Amino acid sequence: FARQVLAGLRVLITAGPTQESIDPVRYISNHSSGKMGFALASAAAEAGAQVTLIAGPVHLPTPARVKRVDVKSAREMLKACEAAMPCDVLIAAAAVADYHPQTAAKQKLKKNPQNPNGLRLQLVCNPDILATLAQRKDRPFCVGFAAETEHLLEHATSKLRDKNLDLIVANDVKRSDIGFNSDDNAVTLIDRQGQQTRLDKARKSEIARQLMGLIASHLPSPING
């Protein structure tokens, strides 16, 4: 980096999927690899930030000069984020499960082929980590991700408003050449004024570096000096 655009700033990043237990051996999760969030953590550290990375279950090495906290469920991720506050910038790249099973069985659930209803799982909503932190008095500058399969920019813009964010990164997860497990991504950054910046397909590490520059340029002046 020519310029340490985030020098001295405390940056909190969430990454990866969450796992929501059904019983001691089973869980509900999703296809997130954590690669984008880890690339963001690495780029933020390179840009001079003090980085805390709250990671769901992923198979990735911890980037240099990054403090990593491993969690499993969305509720654990929220607790870990709250424990890491206050911070200057929050980047929520985790693919947080929307629901968790109402009760996690203490023992392994037994299969019952005689039951005509199969197995019914009651799911209850997880807390929205990003929206929760964006509501705090000591609210950081909040950057969200919107992974969508259709109406990408419209849905991303609604999320920016609904969650009270400063920036949102719109990510088309329908394209198979980018997103989820890929090493590449292509995104559109949208700010509160509705201004859009497209970042064409590139390595996630490169997208992450470009995003740090854009985030830094959007920070209010008391933060970025």
Ligand code: C5P
């Ligand atoms: O509503 P949706 O899940 O699409 O929102 C995506 C954005 O919100 C991402 O930045 C994601 O990390 C964050 N999020 C969160 N907690 C949730 C759900 C989403 O922090 N429970």
